[in-house]
Amino acid sequence: xxxxxxxxxxxxxxxxxxxxxxxxxxxxxxxxxxxxxxxxxxxxxxxxxxxxxxxxxxxxxxxxxxxxxxxxxxxxxxxxxxxxxxxxxxxxxxxxxxxxxxxxxxxxxxxxxxxxxxxxxxxxxxxxxxxxxxxxxxxxxxxxxxxxxxxxxxxxxxxxxxxxxxxxxxxxxxxxxxxxxxxxxxxxxxxxxxxxxxxxxxxxxxxxxxxxxxxxxxxxxxxxxxxxxxxxxxxxxxxxxxxxxxxxxxxxxxxxxxxxxxxxxxxxxxxxxxxxxxxxxxxxxxxxxxxxxxxxxxxxxxxxxxxxxxxxxxxxxxxxxxxxxxxxxxxxxxxxxxxxxxxxxxxxxxxxxxxxxxxxxxxxxxxxxxxxxxxxxxxxxxxxxxxxxxxxxxxxxxxxxxxxxxxxxxxxxxxxxxxxxxxxxxxxxxxxxxxxxxxxxxxxxxxxxxxxxxxxxxxxxxxxxxxxxxxxxxxxxxxx
Amino acid sequence: xxxxxxxxxxxxxxxxxxxxxxxxxxxxxxxxxxxxxxxxxxxxxxxxxxxxxxxxxxxxxxxxxxxxxxxxxxxxxxxxxxxxxxxxxxxxxxxxxxxxxxxxxxxxxxxxxxxxxxxxxxxxxxxxxxxxxxxxxxxxxxxxxxxxxxxxxxxxxxxxxxxxxxxxxxxxxxxxxxxxxxxxxxxxxxxxxxxxxxxxxxxxxxxxxxxxxxxxxxxxxxxxxxxxxxxxxxxxxxxxxxxxxxxxxxxxxxxxxxxxxxxxxxxxxxxxxxxxxxxxxxxxxxxxxxxxxxxxxxxxxxxxxxxxxxxxxxxxxxxxxxxxxxxxx
Ligand code: HEM
Ligand code: HEM
Numbered sequence: 001x002x003x004x005x006x007x008x009x010x011x012x013x014x015x016x017x018x019x020x021x022x023x024x025x026x027x028x029x030x031x032x033x034x035x036x037x038x039x040x041x042x043x044x045x046x047x048x049x050x051x052x053x054x055x056x057x058x059x060x061x062x063x064x065x066x067x068x069x070x071x072x073x074x075x076x077x078x079x080x081x082x083x084x085x086x087x088x089x090x091x092x093x094x095x096x097x098x099x100x101x102x103x104x105x106x107x108x109x110x111x112x113x114x115x116x117x118x119x120x121x122x123x124x125x126x127x128x129x130x131x132x133x134x135x136x137x138x139x140x141x142x143x144x145x146x147x148x149x150x151x152x153x154x155x156x157x158x159x160x161x162x163x164x165x166x167x168x169x170x171x172x173x174x175x176x177x178x179x180x181x182x183x184x185x186x187x188x189x190x191x192x193x194x195x196x197x198x199x200x201x202x203x204x205x206x207x208x209x210x211x212x213x214x215x216x217x218x219x220x221x222x223x224x225x226x227x228x229x230x231x232x233x234x235x236x237x238x239x240x241x242x243x244x245x246x247x248x249x250x251x252x253x254x255x256x257x258x259x260x261x262x263x264x265x266x267x268x269x270x271x272x273x274x275x276x277x278x279x280x281x282x283x284x285x286x287x288x289x290x291x292x293x294x295x296x297x298x299x300x301x302x303x304x305x306x307x308x309x310x311x312x313x314x315x316x317x318x319x320x321x322x323x324x325x326x327x328x329x330x331x332x333x334x335x336x337x338x339x340x341x342x343x344x345x346x347x348x349x350x351x352x353x354x355x356x357x358x359x360x361x362x363x364x365x366x367x368x369x370x371x372x373x374x375x376x377x378x379x380x381x382x383x384x385x386x387x388x389x390x391x392x393x394x395x396x397x398x399x400x401x402x403x404x405x406x407x408x409x410x411x412x413x414x415x416x417x418x419x420x421x422x423x424x425x426x427x428x429x430x431x432x433x434x435x436x437x438x439x440x441x442x443x444x445x446x447x448x449x450x451x452x453x454x455x456x457x458x459x460x461x462x463x464x465x466x467x468x469x470x471x472x473x474x475x476x477x478x479x480x
Numbered sequence: 481x482x483x484x485x486x487x488x489x490x491x492x493x494x495x496x497x498x499x500x501x502x503x504x505x506x507x508x509x510x511x512x513x514x515x516x517x518x519x520x521x522x523x524x525x526x527x528x529x530x531x532x533x534x535x536x537x538x539x540x541x542x543x544x545x546x547x548x549x550x551x552x553x554x555x556x557x558x559x560x561x562x563x564x565x566x567x568x569x570x571x572x573x574x575x576x577x578x579x580x581x582x583x584x585x586x587x588x589x590x591x592x593x594x595x596x597x598x599x600x601x602x603x604x605x606x607x608x609x610x611x612x613x614x615x616x617x618x619x620x621x622x623x624x625x626x627x628x629x630x631x632x633x634x635x636x637x638x639x640x641x642x643x644x645x646x647x648x649x650x651x652x653x654x655x656x657x658x659x660x661x662x663x664x665x666x667x668x669x670x671x672x673x674x675x676x677x678x679x680x681x682x683x684x685x686x687x688x689x690x691x692x693x694x695x696x697x698x699x700x701x702x703x704x705x706x707x708x709x710x711x712x713x714x715x716x717x718x719x720x721x722x723x724x725x726x727x728x729x730x731x732x733x734x735x736x737x738x739x740x741x742x743x744x745x746x747x748x749x750x751x752x753x754x755x756x757x758x759x760x761x762x763x764x765x766x767x768x769x770x771x772x773x774x775x776x777x778x779x780x781x782x783x784x785x786x787x788x789x790x791x792x793x794x795x796x797x798x799x800x801x802x803x804x805x806x807x808x809x
Contacts, residue, residue, distance in 0.1 A: 058613055061605070067619040072541020134539035138573020165492070169485050176488060181495075188496045192503055202508060205568040207515025209576055214507035216578075222499075258495060262502045268578060271551035273565040278510055344553050348580040418555040423710035424583045429611050 028110045029100055030379040034460045035114075036093025037372055039121055041456045043085025048446050050078040055442045058435040068132050076131050076144045083142060083219070084153060085124040087360070090368035091227040092120065092160060095183045097375055098234040099164050102179055103171035112163040119156035123149050140212050142219050143197045154194040161187035178250045182230030185254065189222040189262075209274060213282075214265035220360065221261040228327075228367040229253075229296060232320065235374045236303055239317050241474040245302035249295050257292040260285040267338040270347060286338035289331060297328040307472070315389040316470040319370030322397060326362025333358065345419060350431065350438075351411025354404045361400050361445070369396075369452065374470045376459045383469070384455035384462075392451040399444030402437055410434025520566025522666030526659070533659025536620075536652045538575065545614070546585045547577035548663070558710070560587040560665045567665070582614055589664040593751075596726045596764035597715055598657045599634040599649055607640035608723060609714055620653035635725035699795060704784030707777055711769065712785075720789035726764055728757040731789035741782065741796045745804050748778050775801040 057063060057071050067073075100107045107113060127145040130136075136144045143150065164187065168180055193215065203211045237244045244250065266274060266282030301324060304317070333355055337346055346352065369392070377383045410431050417427040526534060537543065552562035563586065568574060592598060597608065603621050605612035623645040627633055633646035641647060649657070709718065716722050720731035730736050734757070735743040751768035754761070769778065775798040782801075786793040 057615065061613045061615045065615045065618065070540055070617070070619070071615045072544055073539075075541055075544045136539055136541065139538050139541055139543035139575060139577070140573055141578060165488070168488055171484070174484060174487070176491060181491060184492050185495045188492060189499050192496070192499060196503060196507060202512045202515055204515040204572045205570065205574065206517055206565050207511040207513070208572055208574045209568070210511040210514050211507055212574065212576075214503070254495075258498060259502070262499060263506045265507070269549075269576065271553060272549050272576060273563050273568070274514070275510065278506070281506070344551075344555065347551075348547060348578065350579075350581075352579065415555075418580075421555070421558070423706060424558070425609065425611050425709065428581075428613055435613075 026100070026106060026379075029097060029107055032107070032110060032113050032117075033093055033097045033376060033379045035117060036089050036096070037376055037456055038460060039117065040086050040090035040093060040368070041453050043081050043089060043124060044449055045453055047078055047081035047086055048442075048449055050074050050081070052439075052442045052446045054078055055435070055439045059432075059439065072139075073132055073134065073136070076136060076139070076141075077128050079142060080127055080131065080144060081124060082360070083224075084120070084127065087224055087364050087368060089117070089120055090372065091224065091231065091364075092116070094231050094235075094368070094371040094375060095164065095227060096160075097379060098179050098231060098371075099167050099183060102177040102234055103168055105167060105170045105172055108163050108166035108170065112159050116156050116160040116163070119152055119159065123153040123156065126152070140208075141216055143215055147198050147200075150194060150198055154191065154198070157187060157191050157194065161191065177234070178244065178247060178254075179230040179234040181251075181254050182226040182233065185258070186223055186226035186230065189218075189226070189258075193218050193222060206273060209269055209272065210266075210278065213268040213274070214262075216268050217265045218262055221257075221264070224360070224364045225261070225327075226257070228323070228364050229257075231367055231371045232300055232324065235316070235371045236300055236320050236324075239314060239320065239374045239470055239472060240304065240307055241472050242303070242307075245299050245305070249299045253292040253296040253299070256288070256295070260288040260292065264289065264338070267343070270338075270340060270343045283338050283340065286335050290335055293328060293331040293335075297324055300324045314470060314472055315386070315393055316370055316374035317472070318393055319366050319373060321370075323363055323367035323370050326358060326364075326366055330355065330359035330363050345415035346411060347415075349411035349414040350407045350434070351415065354407035354411060357400060357407075358404045362404070366396070372456070372459075376456075377470055380459055381464045382459050382462050384458045388451055388455045388458065392448050392455060395444045395448035395451065399441045399446075399448060402441030403445065404441075406434045406437035406441060410438075514565070517565045517569060519569035520564050520666060521669060523566055523569060524666075525570045526662060529655050530659045530662045532652075533655035533657070533662075534575075536656040537659060538573065540617070542585075543575050543577045544579060545581035546583065547580050548584065548586050549576045550584060550586050550665075556584070559584040560590075561668070561671060563665075564668060585660070585663055587663060587665050589661045590767060592714065593661060593767045594715070594726075594764035595657050595661060596635065598660055599653065600636055600723065600726060601714075602653060602656070603634060603636055603647060604640045607637050608717070610718075617653070620650055620656065621647050622650055623647055635723070637723050699783040700780050701784065701787075703777075704780035707773070707781045708784050711773070712781065715766070720785070720791075725760065726762070728760070728762055730785050731791065733757065733791075736785050737791040737793045739794045741786075741794070741800060742804065744782055744786070745778065745796065745801055748773075748782065749801070749805060770805060775799075775805065 053064070053069075054071065054075055061071075065071075096107060096113055123145070126149045130146050130149060131144060135146050137146060138144075145153075161184065164180075164184060168176060168184070196211065197215045233244060233250060263285040264282045266278045267286055270279050270283070272279075300320075304321065307317075336342060337351070337355060373384070373389060410433075413430050413434075414427045417430055418424075550556045550559045550561065550563045556562070568576075592601075599621075601608050601614075602617045604616045604618070605614040606616075621634070623642045625645050627646050627648070631648045633648055636647050715727040716730050717727075720729060722729040735747060738744065747766060749768060749770040752766040754763060756762070773781070778801045779796050779798040783795050785791065786795060
């Protein structure tokens, strides 16, 4: 028999409406969840302030060009901090909460979770400092930190997954809720990814290129993606107060994701001297990814069926909805992008940067925000104001849309310039207006993050109450 | 182990084991195989100085804007022959890159073999390429009042130079430039570039198709200009005025604005260094283009130069280039 988040969580506490009781029930968990969210918010503000500065430098390359502020040192700081500071902490924080609640039990060890938080923060901080001092491991994207720092991150993962597994072992029902499949899967796979990326013996020259391709898309596909999907499986039914549309579809998406995703890394080096079979496998698996992507997205959207008006009434749901769309559109875009004929145009262009933000921002970041707005008030009993959440939502949505559209058009022009054999500098000049629009989108996005920080303040340190609970009223048809 | 934990390990153990198998097949084993690829013919390890420069390159994130891999597709022909697996044997960590905000650097030691150009460009990219959005790397240079013995000042154009003092490269800048100049593709014996191609070929579109009769010159003016911008203007500048003390002007240049095109064409085909032009001795290097540009392209560029910026010399033909190329000198 399929279990739903409701059976276990809402059913047990009987508190679909106000979140106050949940907080009283497990204050240690609430404190922990709060701390993870606050840290994630700080990293978001810092990481995207750097991102905005980078965007500005495309128009003003001499601005702050000193050693510690040069583009090439700040860029990996931006990417690593939003990855391992913001998105990871946000997803780990919600995962701890989701696992404990959906297992109807307390966390195995609050202490281990605090240790994990410290380790994640130490790694991100040390990584930032190292990169700024110029200790960059070969500009290998998303694994630039010197290896001892990546080891700290790895230990943080081990500590956390141990804690989560021990929590699941104590669950109150026989079934393991879907969210936990994705969450635990994400952690275990990422432990493997870390090891593969750190160990040096078998990656030399072109061999290292094979690992770089593997690493880049496995970090996003086997870490951020499953954690965000796991969060969807808990938060969407929770907010809607109805079970997930299909448990079986969720299981299918889980296994197909596991089979296809790891193999598509080669698409980062299409047309490179890597073996042709590796590149072709990557392209085939990029197409195969349509199964879990369409299956997963359909499952979420069908869960929302008939409650579309609720997307406007409930901002947590609106964030989650955009997250699902970001996943659907971004991944489908990825599939198209991986085809050889289109790679010939888009590879190496800013189009890729558009894809990165459509997925990491439109999907992962919106998922994190949706999860926080849906669940944090339940833990703390404090709500953000409706206006604040609305401002955050619209600024971020309009901003990222401008960002992605501008780079998609600009990147295509860049690619066509190269195909037509124009002098290289022509492509630099043609990108000017699109870099500018990217900056405009970036400003709106960054403003939204400031509003978000204010909302987090109200959900953690503010007054209790002050807005209705994120949970919607149940409908008559909700299955038991 | 009770029933509940058994179920947990079944799901998660299965998912982990399956993943490990996939990773071995798709990443680890290919990496082991690819790591053993021997260096290609002529591929040599870097010297310690060049290796130090490679570190400076990675530390300062040059790789986020510059790739070092040439794909076997037409758009990449300008950067050289397609990269071969043996090219990367000595490159750990790899610097293939994933974005081309700036051009590919696989062959930059061939395209810009002049250390002076590299120094000026690093000091301020806009001093030689006005539209550039590459950041300046002034922090790799020092400004001194007295030139230390054995140091040569970088001839930064006045508009971009500090008001007083000389610009000299630090050890890091010297290492970086040594590395950049080492970036040349090794020739693969027997590799024939597609149709002695027109690698830096300009688009037919921009040319306005038919040869334009620019001021009585029957040649493809659009193509000539475009090829000049792609291959020559970084040093000689779009204005044809060059960079004082570093790169000679082509405007009013005795070799260009001359009825006898031999020296003009010879310089383009075979490059030059240490020549005195207009009373100034140039120590920096002019690269040879015999290997990358076709006779037609060279004729187009030469005619563009011979008819621009007030120059008015007799046009050349592709046959002139061909004859000079055949003479081998
Ligand atoms: C205010 C918001 C943001 C701005 C203005 C911004 C800006 C930028 C800029 C200018 C770059 C460099 C692009 C290049 O080198 O061409 C970049 C890269 C990147 N950013 Fe952001 N960013 C923002 C938020 C985020 C967030 C929240 C994430 C992830 C959660 C993110 C993930 C990335 C990634 C993965 C890259 C590397 C892209 C690639 O190599 O394809 N960014 N960003
Ligand atoms: C079916 C799913 C997907 C496919 C087939 C796909 C395909 C691709 C391809 C082909 C590239 C390389 C582009 C290039 O270099 O020219 C790429 C880059 C990227 N993708 Fe995806 N994508 C998918 C989903 C996602 C998701 C869900 C995320 C985020 C969670 C994501 C994040 C990224 C990032 C960050 C990069 C930039 C890597 C870099 O160059 O630094 N992708 N993707």
